[in-house]
Amino acid sequence: MKDVKSYVQTIAKRLGSAFSLEDFELEDELEFWALAAEYLSRSDSPKFHETAEWMDILYNAPVHFVYLKDEKGKLKLQHRSVLTENLESKFSLSKLNSTERSEKVAQFERRLDNLEKRVVISEEMKEMGGASFPIGHCHRIPLFNEDEFCGMYCTGPYVENPSGIIPRLSIIGRILSKWLTECDKQDAKTETTGRGLEEELSSLESEGLEITGYANVLLGHLTGVKGAESAALVDLSEPKVVAKANMADNFVANIQYFDGDKESVEDLTDYLEDQLDLHDGEDQLVIEPLNTLSPSVFLVLTLKGEQKETFKSSVNYDVIIETLLQLLRYQDQNKHITSRITETYYQMLREIEQKRDKTAHHTDRVMALCNAFGDYFGMGEEEKENILMTAKLHDIGYLSLRQNAKKRTVGSDLEHPVLGYKLVRHLSLNENIKQGISTHHEWVDGSGTPNGIEGDEIVWTGKVVGLFEFIAQFIESNKGNDSKTGEDWLDELTSMLIERADIQFDMILIPTAVEMLNDFSWNDLCELGEGT
Structure with missing residues (x-):
């Protein structure tokens, strides 16, 4: 096979002939079409930074940016490339003192940050021409996908089209449309960047547990099957109710306002008996500390008087308590x-x-x-x-x-x-x-x-x-x-x-x-x- 340079030049000449181009007189234009030929010969479309470098052969612009149509029918700012070397020449920064230079750059950065992230589509956008943006006047090339307007390629500020390239702008627009729509599809397919890091963390999805749901099932067994009037798992360190079954609606608020010793069964018992009005009723409060990394986690049960002596020794009670402990230890570790x-x-x-x-x-x-x-x-x-x-x-x-x-x-x-x-x-x-x-x-x-x-x-x-x-x-x-x-x-x-x-x-x-x-x-x- 011929060397790559020779191959690209041959393709460029064929491309020029196919597009009815005049003889190349400018080295930049030759480079422009040769690079287009190289990109078109690839199996994959060029990345955006490569596209921007290609277009910059014509414009020497500080900024290249692209708006693409989103699912809501608006144009969304999708790509932006800042070429700092062009910023230097465009604003003659070398002629400014350090204070003036800093102010010029800061002003440009502010304007760049103010580029609208989404814009409403207008008929004007579907035509080739200039457009006003916060960074200044830019050149706009409309993009089409199967004859449907899908976005615009913009470059600026304050650039002009090389006279020899103006007749071929529609060709350039078609090439840009092909590359940028394919680039957008590839971005969607790969979920933009960061996939590698996300995949490294994806195991957390399968390993993660939301303990409240599991604890609710266990507490539901204590009430629905074993006969407790109500049950709750509370963590006074925050304080909050981690899980509950058949507990009164105001119980969560009662726990949140608890201001006693957060590690004391006695303080919590006195407080809840008063709040739940259990002093003279048949229901009795049973509070069991759960020995986890936090000494402020408790199982709160309300039982009928005759249940109190036998409930803890009933079938599966110890199994349920041990499972609650394991869940809480997992939560602490998490x-x-x-x-x-x-x-x-x-x-x-x-x-x-x-x-x-x-x-x-x-x-x-x-x-x-x-x-x-x-x-x-x-x-x-x-x-x-x-x-x-x-x-x-x-x-x-x-x-x-x-x-x-x-x-x-x-x-x-x-x-x-x-x-x-x-x-x-x-x-x-x-x-x-x-x-x-x-x-x-x-x-x-x-x-x-x-x-x-x-x-x-x-x-x-x-x-x-x-x-x-x-x-x-x-x-x-x-x-x-x-x-x-x-x-x-x-x-x-x-x-x-x-x-x-x-x-x-x-x-x-x-x-x-x-x-x-x-x-x-x-x-x-x-x-x-x-x-x-």
Whole structure:
């Protein structure tokens, strides 16, 4: 076989002839079609970063991005590639001093972050031409799948079509449509990135146990078959009812308000006899401590008076107690494993963040902001703990994004909340934490990612962490920038929050967030989380 270079050049010439191209006069154009020929000769379509590199031969653009039609009939930002070398030349950064350079880059990053994640399809999008985006004026090439509009390829800002290529833009559009729709199908087939890490954790799904369901079955046997009036498994360390059978509706609330010695059978007996009004009735309370890692776990039974002496010696009672103990030991072990895994996730994420100055303190900053907000908002202890754990783990989905920066695309970045959820879904964590990780990039108006849910569909933890990640990113983008005073930066930040209320953020959060920010100086905010 001929060498690869010769083969590609031959294919390129045939491709040029097939497309009725004029003789190649520009080296760039020859390279462009030769690379197209190489990609077309493959069995698999090129990856997005390869497509962007191909298109950049024509445009030398800082940003290439793609919107593809989603199942809801909107265009979703699916891919994005930033070519920093083009950013340098496009904005003549070498001619600026360090302060001007930092401000220019920070301004561009803010605009890039503001690219709409979802847009409504218009007729204009189906035509070739220019379009206005937050980063500036970009060139747009519509994409079609079997003559149906399916998206658009955009590149910019401030680029022009090479004059010799304009007649062939429709051909380029057809090639892009083929590659990008096939790339999208491949992404869906492989569930984007992170599959390897998810598969490593998939065994947790089969090994994980939700002990409440099993305990309810065992307690149901104590009441339904063995004749106990009611039964409950309680853990006073939180305090909570782990499982119950035939217990009064107010029993859960009674346990939650218990404030006695959490390891004392006597204190719990006195409290429940009073709450359940068992002092003079026929029913008698029997409380048995279960010897697990926690000395505050008890089996609570109400029995008829004549049952009390014989119930514990009845058939299978010991077997049921031993099984409850095994379940509780599993739960204790599961909590320990969960704590170890989540802390490891956090340390791994911090290692990734510390590779860039801008993100070196990102997670700790979000946690510190959420912690301060919890105090201002008057959150209870458990609510605040859930918010802080969500903040600690909100970006762990990036652990699954193993491509290098050049290969990473917005399609995978937008999925990091979903990937993060998959990394914790089988762990012993509060469900609000798991859902908060999954929803922290959703907007209350439904234009967020990854699922476009809105309003009350977004859990409270996701709303709070999403707000303070936005604030942290604003701080990180402008920290050390002396082009404005600290007071000006704070005014800009609070104005942005107010403008985005009931669009990106829940209105309920904004007054307290603004009050909190006004109590901080800009320097204090910039240092928040950096001492962790």
